[in-house]
Structures are given as structure tokens and as C-alpha cells.
Amino acid sequence: MNRKTFLYTIYLFLSVLPTVSLFSQSKTEADIDARFIRQIHDVALTEGRCHPWLHHLTKKIGARLAGSPQAAAAVEYTFQMLDTLGLDSVWLQPCTVPHWVRGEREVVRIAQSDMGTVELHALALGNSVGTGDGGISAEVVRALSIDELEKMGEAKIKGKIVFFDRPFDATKINTFEAYGGAVDQRGSGASEAAKYGAVGVLVRSMASGLNDVPHTGGLQYKDGLPKIPACAISTNDAELLGQLLKKSPVKVFMRTNCELLAERPSFNVIGEIRGSEHPEEIIVVGGHLDSWDVGEGAHDDGAGCVQSMDVLQVFKRLNYKPKHTIRCVLFMNEENGLRGGTAYGDEAKRKGEKHMAAIESDRGGFTPRGFTVDGETDVFAEKFPLMQPWLTVLEPYGLHIKKGGGGADISPLKKQGVLLIGFEPDSQRYFDYHHTTADIFEAVNKRELELGTAAITSLIFLMDKYGL
């Protein structure tokens, strides 16, 4: 061992010190915990109910956009299911949701190019206005970023359809990072293009790979700017359009009939097991019950809902009596308004409820990799270290605990000092399905889904036992 190596060894030694000294489980307790977490996995993998529940939610009900009859059916179904579990309370929490409808199937067509006419695989973006029955027809200008629009200016953009074509960065190991690096085009592209007089927007789908499947998703219009229609096109079609534009001008025709109707009443669905020692202190676990209006909302986020419900089912089956209140919340309208999450946060604040932590599962029903933790600086600094000792019993299941995002629905709780935890499954396949017709029941693997239930239940058990 040379001197450099020796110094590095010392450095490593010091770097593990804090973790070790924070360890608060005794050997015996760790054994007890390991045994209970083993039992949680046994039950989740053999008596879990998340998979049949997901089947009903996807195959019998289907896509569940806020305000739709399917969303209402999902509220009713999950309420009934929670009500079969012998919980202490099951209730509906009202919220008012936007009601956007897609209307007739969208047409996006290359109307004039070297290839002649080509139909593109397209989906209007959620919240988008429609083009009207006559559609719009305009030349296309390609941009790789919103910044690029400023350089192009009104001269190049006015009267045109802006085509945002920045792809996912394939070198990001976690696909959510790639998504984060591209999604501004979908969310803000329409208003940014409207600033310079664009008449419509096409966005390359938010997808990991190349195929014919378009991905919808929400856009937000900025106040004071014209609302112009926007569609996502498949990544293959984006490639094609990009190629054609290199050679000569391309004119596109687009027709969409989407519209925003009057707001409607809807609900979060909530069920809880009351704590035996600290009933006033709540651990929330949830996902969102709404989905986009294509596919079946299986990974996004039927999976998170049925896992959250199954956490309670597994605890009941194990006859576990939590010290703290464990509350499953199925949030409404995450996709295009976050009204459910907002309503939950507002009511928690109004009632002065005390939440130990809130866990969200909204990254698909894939094999668990761990959890990411978020919170206000002081909350995070205080609580994150307390979770590290739990790795001893979680790592055998391949689970980590890292700094990172919580989840959209639970985000309003952050300012109230609540620790937010995002369940993190393997991310590789998520953006093959996200917001598409491919997000169906068959895309979810039963064991992967159940392992997610087990992972979340295990973490909640540790939180309940040791507190945070």
C-alpha cells in the first residue's frame, strides 16, 4: 500500500464514521426487523392484492382522466376495495378538477414535402386548445430548445408551426433525468412559441427510444399569451420530420378537437389504520388515481395506487398494529391540475395535522431499487440520517435510500415540514409506456409490482417502529 492509498483509506474510514455512529438498531432488533420484513415480502408475494386490483382498474375501468366517468368509477371502486380491508376509516375528500377532453382523433399530416403526404402518429397535449374543425396548415420550423426561439425571432417563427425536437439524453442512467432535461418543450413550448407568433406546436414525444408511439402529457399556457394548439408526435416521426426539414421546407396540417369543459367535482380516496400510540401522527402513502386518457394508466399510476392500498392490506393480514396512523391516499388529478394533492395539503394545514412523512409511488410498477428523500433543509438534515441505519435490513432486498424527489401529489406538504419520500423502481422502461396507449395492464409484471408493495410496506414499518 503506497502513501496515497493509505491516505485514501483513512479518508474512507472517516467517511463511514457518521453512518456507523448513527446506527440505532441493536443486533437483536435488526434481526427482529429482518424477520418482519421477510414476512412482509412473503405476504406481498403470495397474498398481495395489488395485481388483481390493477387488473380491474385498467381492464374494467381503463383510462381515468380527471372529470371523466372512468375517474369517477375508479373513485367508487377503490373506495369499495379499501372498505373491504377492515380499516379504521375510509372516506372521500372532495376536490374540484379541470375537465379536458380530447375529442375526435387528432390528425397531424405532413401536407407538403419531398415525400408527399405522410400521416404522423400524434396525440394532442393535455390542456391544449383544439385547432377547430378546419385544422391549421403551416410551414414547420424546427427548434432544439426554448432558448433557440429567441435567436430565431418573430421573423422565422411568425405564422409557422414550431417543432421542438430535442431528444432524451440516452447517457443519463436514470431515465427521469433524461425526461427532466426534455420536458420543458412539452410543458412550456406552446406559450414560448406563441410569443413569437407561432400558430401551433409539435413536440417530439418524451420517450427513451425510437418507435411509432406518441406520448401525450400536460402543457401549461402562460397568461397573456395566445393559446395555440400543440401535439406530440412519435419519436420515429420526429426523426422523419427532422430529416425532411434538412432537405426542403415542410408544411404540416394539424387538426384537433380537444377542449376544456367546465370544472367538475371529484375526490381523493382515503383509508387509514389508526395508530395505537400516536394516532395523531400520520404516515401517508399514495399514488394518483387519475391517468391520461389513452392506454389504461397501468404504470402511471394505477401501480402506485394499488401498491398503496396493498400496504394496508399486508399490514392487516400480518395483524400489525401500527403505533402511528398509516393512511393511504389515492390522489385525483395529478396529471392536469394537481387539485387532489392541493386539496389534501390544504386540509392537512387547516386541521393542523401532523405528518411524520409522505411516500408516493408514481414512477411505475417496476422492480424496486429504493427510495429518494426530500424535505425542507432543516427537516431533511434532521430526518435523513435517521433512516440510514435501516439500510442494514433494506439492502438485502436491493433497496437504497438517497436524496431525491418525493412526488407531485405530496409536494404541497413539503412547506408544512413533512418529509417527502419517493418510491424508486427501476427506471429503464418507464418512458416506453408513460402517457401512451402502451401503458396497459400487460406492461406491468406481477412480481415487480408486488415487490414494490413489499418495499414500501417495509419502509413504513421501520418508520412506524423507530419514528422520524
Add this chain to the structure above:
Amino acid sequence: MNRKTFLYTIYLFLSVLPTVSLFSQSKTEADIDARFIRQIHDVALTEGRCHPWLHHLTKKIGARLAGSPQAAAAVEYTFQMLDTLGLDSVWLQPCTVPHWVRGEREVVRIAQSDMGTVELHALALGNSVGTGDGGISAEVVRALSIDELEKMGEAKIKGKIVFFDRPFDATKINTFEAYGGAVDQRGSGASEAAKYGAVGVLVRSMASGLNDVPHTGGLQYKDGLPKIPACAISTNDAELLGQLLKKSPVKVFMRTNCELLAERPSFNVIGEIRGSEHPEEIIVVGGHLDSWDVGEGAHDDGAGCVQSMDVLQVFKRLNYKPKHTIRCVLFMNEENGLRGGTAYGDEAKRKGEKHMAAIESDRGGFTPRGFTVDGETDVFAEKFPLMQPWLTVLEPYGLHIKKGGGGADISPLKKQGVLLIGFEPDSQRYFDYHHTTADIFEAVNKRELELGTAAITSLIFLMDKYGL
């Protein structure tokens, strides 16, 4: 901190000591390694060729059972592809392989039961004899294990078809453990049942879940016992048969036309980059080129082959000059004979070749979780600890290094003192596809496959740099 906790803390401290003191990368070296491993991932994820190679192997060539024209085509194709990479040598290593053919589609039919006649989803087991054109018809007796046969004895078994129905243990987190706990029924069931006079065998498919897809796979007949025909039936059909047998006797008709033809010549395909400092010391990376004769052999083991080839491609593209020889070996006939692996081991021994380690990828093209390491006791004890410091640069990619199996093809090298390493991807979906018609190109996710290439390349880089 109480006394117990304090003692446990000390214990933990001591338990990390060996790892830390073995750390041989300096801080700067670890940074350099991290940067190169980042480059490896960038190239694998953006310029990898494993995915198009897999497309050809599965869609243009297809299932590649040893002795088949497709196996020969796969030898030719992969030789040509390796030959495009600018390697130092590419060659074929001869071996002789068994040539088993399935013949006409098998018929397995419940001929007499409370439900009347029911066709079952079945596949003859590899190496099985056929029933002959007339088929066989006999009453079924169910057994959950080979041990159970002894208790049942000749009185209950003679003249019957034995139905082995022990399912996978769903509580095993790693599905290969569940497979290991069930596969004796498929491998040895026929001969064990023949001991007691059975005329045929049905085996519940080696599968994680319930569906209609039968899984084939090899059986081994024991010398001196009658060879009786054996088929796998789907897990759904196994459930049905089990239910029917609870109520009343069930008679099954089975007809298979499989047979073992004369042995044929075949080859391992090998390509290597010669080491610049220690060309005589070899790091092998490989998978097996043959597959079962159903599906397209995509996960098993087209994935392992194209990843192993891509390791060399990535090194070449990065202009990496290894100190040691890095050799890609595509083994022939892993599925029903291991003749390629045996031939490779024999020649290595005869030539007195020195192998630093052999890595096999034969657990599917799923998201990497790490590596499992095996070897003779002294070899393992010496080399395994040397790998631990590498976790610093591998863990950011979610990769572990654990004790565990290497791989079938490289197993003959173990006695020669070679360290064996098995690439370990996520195991949850493997036994949905393994040995079935569902193991096709579309079942492999491009990014998951490429990340496997990157993980294996990263480990080989570390082995080459630091030695073992």
C-alpha cells in the same frame, strides 16, 4: 446510544475494516476510473451495437438449437460481425454437438376427465424420446417431488404418467433460486419416474407466474433406466390438471415425435484483443450462441452473446489498449450438452492457457444489478477481496459484487483455478420468457441490454487495470 447499540457499532466497524484496508485505488485513481466508466456507459448507450446484432440473431436467424441450420447461421453471422471490429484474431473452435429435433408439434390432451377432453399447452422436453406416432395414453399420478415417488412406489406409478407439479417458490426474491428449487423435476423426473415403471412424464413449466405458455428445457436420462417421453405443460394447465385430479382419475394422451439424430460438427466463435503487457493472461467474456428451438433465443442467450461482442466493440471505439488479452467467446450447445464450454475448457487446459477470470452473461438482457463470483476455495479467497474496492466506482451504477454462480459454459474452467463471474441482471422477468415462444427480440429492452454491456465492460476494465 445504549450499550447493546454501542457494541453493535463496534462490530460494524470491525466488519468494514477488511474492505477498507484492502482498498487499493487512490482518490485520484478512483476519479480516473469513474471517468472512464462514465465513458464506457456513454458509448454503450449511444454507439452500442448489441441491439441491432440481437435483432439479426433473433429476427433474421431465430431459434438456434445446437445442430440446427440456424445455429450454423449464427456461427457464421457472429464470426462476420466480430471480424468487422478490427480485433487481433477471430476464429472458430470446433466441437461436436448432439442434434435433437422436436419433430411435429406435440399433443398433450386430457383424454378422460370430469371436463371431457382438453388440449394442454405443452412442449416436449429437450433430449426427450418421442412417444412414437401412436402416442401413449395413461392415467396420471401427481407428485410434488422426486422423493414422493419412493413413497408412492411401483404400485401407484407403474403404467402411469407421472405429473410433477411443484411450483416455483414465489417468496424467493431472486427467481433463479425459485428455479433452482424446482428444476430437478424437469432434469431428473423422467428417469426417476421410470424407476417405478412410469410410461411418461408431465412437468409443470419452470415459470414464475400463471399463464398458458409452456417452457421447454433439457432432461437427462440416467443410464440403465428406460427412457420415457416427457413434456412440460403450462402453469395454467398444471393448475387445471391438479384440480381435476382432486376430483377423479384423469387419463392423458400424449404424442411427441422428437428424436436424437447423429451428432454434428459445430463451433464456438471467438474474437480477442491481445494484451499489450500480458498477452498470455486472458479475461474471457461470453454467452451461449445456441438456444432452445422455440421463440428466438433473445434473453437466453442472444443477449449475453451480443453484450460480450459489444464489450470488444466498446473498447475498440474508446481506443482502449488492454494490458491483458480480452477474449469474447460465444459458446455452442449450452442448452443440451455443454459441448462448447467443455471444448473450450479442454483446449485451455491442453494449451496451458492462463485465465485471469471468465465472465458469463446468461441470465437475460435486463437492467444490471451486479456480478456474482465463484471459484475454487483458495482462488475465491484470494481474488474476491481484491474486487471489493471497485464497488466505489460501480455502485453509482447500481452494481454489486457478491458470492454466487458464474455460468454453465465457463464452469469447466473452475477446476483450472479460474475465477468465474456471472453477470447478474434483474431476475424478475426472466422466467416469463426462459425456454418459451415468448423469448423474442421484442421482450428485450434496448437500454437494459446496453446497460448490461456497459456494466460488464466496466468490470473488465477494472480487472484489466488492477489485475486479479
